[in-house]
Amino acid sequence: MENEDNKVGSLHSNTDLIWCLVGNILGEGLYFDGNNEIEFKGTRQFKPRTKVYCSPFIWGDGYERIRVIGRAGDTNKFICLIMESKYITNWRRQKVYTPYILRRNSYERDQWDNSQESAKVIDEMLTWLPERTLKATTHD
Numbered sequence: 001m002e003n004e005d006n007k008v009g010s011l012h013s014n015t016d017l018i019w020c021l022v023g024n025i026l027g028e029g030l031y032f033d034g035n036n037e038i039e040f041k042g043t044r045q046f047k048p049r050t051k052v053y054c055s056p057f058i059w060g061d062g063y064e065r066i067r068v069i070g071r072a073g074d075t076n077k078f079i080c081l082i083m084e085s086k087y088i089t090n091w092r093r094q095k096v097y098t099p100y101i102l103r104r105n106s107y108e109r110d111q112w113d114n115s116q117e118s119a120k121v122i123d124e125m126l127t128w129l130p131e132r133t134l135k136a137t138t139h140d
Helices: 099-107 116-125
Strands: 018-025 029-033 036-040 051-054 065-071 078-084 088-096
Touching (some): 018 099
């Protein structure tokens, strides 16, 4: 039986979608964190490359730590947690139809919606967010 959280219909009204800031957890590898080289193998909760849905600004730390929703590495169920934005890459704006994400977004004080204003805010964030992501080391 299909889980309600995984259903995506073929036709959607504008109220059945939101613009959302989306990214992926970094892939496995070596990265620079300041002047230190670290080996990254995912987080305790997320496997490398897991897709995460990111909340709008919630507090005033400049988006250093953000609330995300993604599928847990051990159960594959959606979980919501706060994590450092530097572990997220492949930032993008995406239309989201997933019922679980829509419900969780509706509980937030600050929410994404399907307006051009949300799209504009996300597009502005995409100009500086990639600089937050840890940079991969290169060995020649």
